[in-house]
Amino acid sequence: MSLLQVDDLPALRSRLRDAGVAAIELDLSGCDSKASLMQRCAAHLQLPAGFGHNWDALNDALREGLLAQHAQRGLGVVIITGSETLSRAAPAVVSTLQALLLELTTSFDSETCLAYWVAPASRGGSPR
Template identity: 45%
Template sequence: MSASSPTPANSATPTGSGSEIVAVTIALDGCDSKAELLARIAAALHFPGWFGHNWDALADCLTDLSWLPASAYRITLTQAAPLRRAAPETLATALEIFHDAAAAWADQGVDFSVCLTEDGADDGTAPSATPAARQ
């Protein structure tokens, strides 16, 4: 698989060998809904056509990634402040799913990390909202 070109919304460096790091940056500027967030994640991580655009499908894809083999995954979500303001429960639920995926990958000896930035600077904070029920 060849490396993709970075775009303003996201960038990915997929590899085919499974021995490389896949690093993806997903810009959330202008993202104010669950549907938009899921679309941006799906595009950045090259989710397959069967992705169902719901929380369960996100969890399934994040714990599979067979189409994007790597020894480590680094996902950076940038400019999260607008989404946190518009739909805090959406951001909280997404981060919970990323956390669960990281735990699942850790059980397989694969490093999977997510970094959240509010306005371009890593603030390292967790979302203030309680995760919404998965639908």
């Protein structure tokens, strides 16, 4: 998994778009617990009503999404943004999510499955 600065995100999106790759992009803004993370994942990733709202279910859902991307374009990409609140409120949840993404991406060929964790803008930087 790679750490990406927020200023580099538009260029990454552009490169992926030019390559015809639709990344799984998950904005965690406002999530402050495992429950809110799972709710966001269920809604954003359009998971079925039976989604288990647990780490195993999220792992399976992301794996299926990455496999579908990989089958279509030879590349699977996950981008996580907006993790500031979750990092402060539930650092153990962030650690588990990062470990899950690392395990997912390493279970594929490292050249064809990528995960990016977007770092928040620095407090002293310019506004978005």
